[in-house]
Every structure is written in structure tokens, then in C-alpha cells.
Amino acid sequence: MEGAFASGEALHNDFGIAVYKNAHVLWLLFCSDCIACVCECAANLGQIRAMKSPLHNAVDGATICAISTAPGAGGIAVVRISGDDALALGSQVFSKNLSVVADREAVFGRFRDASGTLLDEGLALIFRGPKSYTGENTVEFNIHGSTYIQSEVMRALIEAGCRQAGPGEFTQRAFLNGRIDLTQAEAVADLIAAQHAGAHRLALEQLRGGFAKEINALREALIGFAGLLELELDFAEEDVEFADRERFDALLADLLSRVSLLAESFATGNAMKEGIPVAILGAPNRGKSTLLNTLLGDDRAIVSDIPGTTRDTVEDTCNIDGLKFRFIDTAGLRNTEDAVEAEGIRRALEKAAVASTVLLVLDASTDSNEDVQSKIDDLHLAKDIHIIVVWNKCDLAPAPAVDACLNTIALSASSGEGLDDLKQELVNHYRIADQGHQLVVTNLRHFEALTSAKSALQAVRDGLTKEIPSDLIAVDVRQALHHLSEITGAVHADDILGHIFSHFCIGK
Numbered sequence: 001m002e003g004a005f006a007s008g009e010a011l012h013n014d015f016g017i018a019v020y021k022n023a024h025v026l027w028l029l030f031c032s033d034c035i036a037c038v039c040e041c042a043a044n045l046g047q048i049r050a051m052k053s054p055l056h057n058a059v060d061g062a063t064i065c066a067i068s069t070a071p072g073a074g075g076i077a078v079v080r081i082s083g084d085d086a087l088a089l090g091s092q093v094f095s096k097n098l099s100v101v102a103d104r105e106a107v108f109g110r111f112r113d114a115s116g117t118l119l120d121e122g123l124a125l126i127f128r129g130p131k132s133y134t135g136e137n138t139v140e141f142n143i144h145g146s147t148y149i150q151s152e153v154m155r156a157l158i159e160a161g162c163r164q165a166g167p168g169e170f171t172q173r174a175f176l177n178g179r180i181d182l183t184q185a186e187a188v189a190d191l192i193a194a195q196h197a198g199a200h201r202l203a204l205e206q207l208r209g210g211f212a213k214e215i216n217a218l219r220e221a222l223i224g225f226a227g228l229l230e231l232e233l234d235f236a237e238e239d240v241e242f243a244d245r246e247r248f249d250a251l252l253a254d255l256l257s258r259v260s261l262l263a264e265s266f267a268t269g270n271a272m273k274e275g276i277p278v279a280i281l282g283a284p285n286r287g288k289s290t291l292l293n294t295l296l297g298d299d300r301a302i303v304s305d306i307p308g309t310t311r312d313t314v315e316d317t318c319n320i321d322g323l324k325f326r327f328i329d330t331a332g333l334r335n336t337e338d339a340v341e342a343e344g345i346r347r348a349l350e351k352a353a354v355a356s357t358v359l360l361v362l363d364a365s366t367d368s369n370e371d372v373q374s375k376i377d378d379l380h381l382a383k384d385i386h387i388i389v390v391w392n393k394c395d396l397a398p399a400p401a402v403d404a405c406l407n408t409i410a411l412s413a414s415s416g417e418g419l420d421d422l423k424q425e426l427v428n429h430y431r432i433a434d435q436g437h438q439l440v441v442t443n444l445r446h447f448e449a450l451t452s453a454k455s456a457l458q459a460v461r462d463g464l465t466k467e468i469p470s471d472l473i474a475v476d477v478r479q480a481l482h483h484l485s486e487i488t489g490a491v492h493a494d495d496i497l498g499h500i501f502s503h504f505c506i507g508k
């Protein structure tokens, strides 16, 4: 092995590590062409290896069953069975021996309970593990969708020895059997819950694994780094040193910027999933509540010509062109002695501060175009908030010309004229962000783990700059690795799994 490295120079790898004199270390670095081998070689990396292995041990031996279609009566219902004995137990209620049915084949037959009472007739579809959703033997019965038949078939299966599945237990098994990672399992729940095109697209992308791929790439890079750091620790007594810490710093800077980008995308991702918050602000009587009602197509807020009608915030969501928006009507902004109205104004500004878009509503028939910018400045909004100046009541007077740098729409909230322009402006703004094709984080758990990983990476970087001992840096590296691994479920706590899957429906 030693002969493979004639000189110290030959040992400089991508990470700029230099090694002198020690034959044992030479052997390790021969392996270091491949980061995975470095990890295998480093004695302390058992923990990291554990993070990489899928978990096969947490599924109990039970064969589970559940109605997978929505509760209530329907044309058909699907009863799903999963587990080692799925084919045998399924055969006990079906007129055909499912063990001899070809994989992925549907067969017609009759359903009977243990006493031989005919329950229904329908189809059985077979998926043998590991090529099934759960990774286990699976049977899907298509039965008639009466609630009576559904419960009778379930009763017969439980009498035959199946256990009623808990919420999300099929998907949990898919995860525990290594068929999908945790982000994909969460995407399944998001996909089922998606009620508009934006949420649907984000869930589908996550289900296809793009996000997990990026997290795994980050982990791999960090594992490479950790491996080399562990090597330095293992051979602290010997003549080993990192020749080029700048390379590590560059790697860390890259990891940090990728993790930060993902964490920052949560604001957009969460807004797209839950509804993009759009706050409607302006002085009293400008037509804010009328605009809310017209946007929603619903008489949601009280409208009157008495200034200060709206006190509390009023909000609701609606879909525009496949994007979900949450419009928030607020109290009219003015100086007031009235404590209740003042509280309403405080709430209005609070909503504006966390909104993605603010519509500043002005009255084309009464407001001047001269101090529009100062009205915006008075709101003290964050720089990245998207602001649209809405000149309302254009049925009474044309919108005055304003500074071309401002985003301006002229409309009449009461007649609806010009409303499509406002909708188009909103959709264009978010559609462009939406079509960036970068990865977008939509899940709070992922965001929190990314934020923790970011802090740990920053601590590693600071540690390198301050030249603190490698063993202390290694602690932060492991911490960062732990948080990234939590996202895909490569490491997980049972209570987190319990929390995630308890939000699924039974049968999925």
C-alpha cells in the first residue's frame, strides 16, 4: 500500500489533506478517493453510518387492514391489507386462493365471512413485497361502497387475523421499510390535503424526491468533511494535519448557502401551501372591505359609508388561477382617541408586517397622488414585501398618475371593473416566484431542522476560523449532520414519527 504513494504530494486529495510518514495513515488515504471509504475507515463514524441505514426493525409482525377510500357510501370502496400474511388472510374472506394469483393481477371473486355468509362480490388486486407501496405483501379489495359492506368485510378480515391499521400506518410502513424517506411520506399527506394547484405541485415535487436528493447531497458533502475531521482526531498523536483549511471553509460556505437558500424558501413555500397572505390597508372609507368582498365573491365584511366601520381584521382565502391567497381586510388607518379603533389599527399594522403582499387602497375621487410614497413609508413595511397601490372608486374619477416605480392598479371594487388586473398582477408576481424551479420548503419541521443545521454549520465555520480544537468542531459537524438527517428520517425520534403519521387518514 505504501508503494502506491511515492511522495507526500501524491496524497493531496480534493480536500487538500497532507499526510507524512505514517504508513497506517497512508492506507487510509488510499481509500479516501471515495468519501464513503473515508467514512468506513474512520473509527468513530459508527454513529454517522447508523444515520445512513434505513430502518427495518420498527414494523410489528401484524398484517394490517383498513378502508382506504373516503368514509361513507360510494360507488366502490377499497379495502387494503398489508403484511407478511396479507395473501393468506385475504384468501380467508375471498373465494379464490390469492397465493396463486399473479403479481399485480386483478381477479374477480366473492367475499364471505367465517360463517360462510356471502357479503359481496368484487375484485382482489395483488402486490407482492417488496414491490408494493408498503414494501410488504399487499392486497387491495375493490368492493361495493355501501357502508354496511365495508364494515362487514373489515369485520371478516379482523376475525381472520388482521389488525385494523392506525392513521397513516401503510405510509409509515413504506417509510420504515425503506420504500420512501420521511419527506416523501409527508408529501403523501400534503398531496391528499392539497386543495389548489400550487399546493398540489409542491407536494408532487416533494414526493418525487427532489428535496430529499438535495438534503442527501448536503449530508454526503458533510459526511466527507466529518470523515476527514475524524481522521485528524484519530491520528491526533501522529503527524497528520490539514494542509488546506481554506478548502474546508469553501466547502462550508457552499453548504451554508445551500442550507440558507432552502430555509429562506420556507416563507414562500408556506405561503403557497397555506394561502399567500395579502393585507388590505388604507385610510377609512377607501373601500377596503368592499374590495375584500369582491375578491372573495362573498359578503364577508361589513361595508358602510361610516368611516371606521371595520375594527377587527377579517380574512378568508380564495384560489386565483391555481394559487391560494389569504386576503385580510383591516381597520382604516387614522389617528384616533378611540381605544377599540386604535387596537384595530395596531392589528392592521401587525398583519401588514407579516403579509407577503400589501394592497394600499386609495380613493381615486378624494386622495391626492402627491404623497403616495410617504403613505407607504408610514407603514414601515419590510423591504421585501410586495406592495400594490390600488386606486379604488375609478367609477367616480380616473386614477391619478403616480410615480412609475410604484405598482399601481386602478379599479372599482363595487362594480368589479379592473379587478382582473389586480388578480393578474398578484398571480404574475407569485407565478414567477413559483416557476423558479428551485426547491421550496413547505414544511415547518423541515424549516426548523434546516435552521438548526444552519446554526451548527455556522458554528463549525466559526470554529475553523478561530482554530478551535478539531474535537470541538466535530461536535458541531455531528450536530449539523443530525439535523439534516432528521429531515429525511435517516435519524428520527419515535414521537416525531408518531406526530407525523397521526395526521394521516386511516387507510393511507
Ligand SMILES: Nc1nc2c(ncn2[C@@H]2O[C@H](COP(=O)(O)OP(=O)(O)OP(=O)(O)O)[C@@H](O)[C@H]2O)c(=O)[nH]1
Residues within 6 Å of the ligand: 282, 283, 284, 285, 286, 287, 288, 289, 290, 291, 302, 303, 304, 305, 306, 307, 308, 309, 310, 311, 330, 331, 332, 333, 392, 393, 394, 395, 396, 411, 412, 413, 414, 415
Ligand atoms: N362608487 C364607489 N363606491 C365605493 C367603491 N368601493 C367602496 N365604495 C363605497 O365606499 C364606502 C366605504 O366602503 P368600505 O368598503 O366600507 O370602506 P373601508 O375602507 O372598508 O372603510 P373602513 O372599514 O371604515 O376603514 C361604502 O359606502 C362603499 O359602498 C367603489 O369602487 N366605487
Ligand SMILES: [Mg+2]
Residues within 6 Å of the ligand: 288, 289, 290, 301, 302, 303, 309, 310, 329, 330, 332
Ligand atoms: Mg372596512
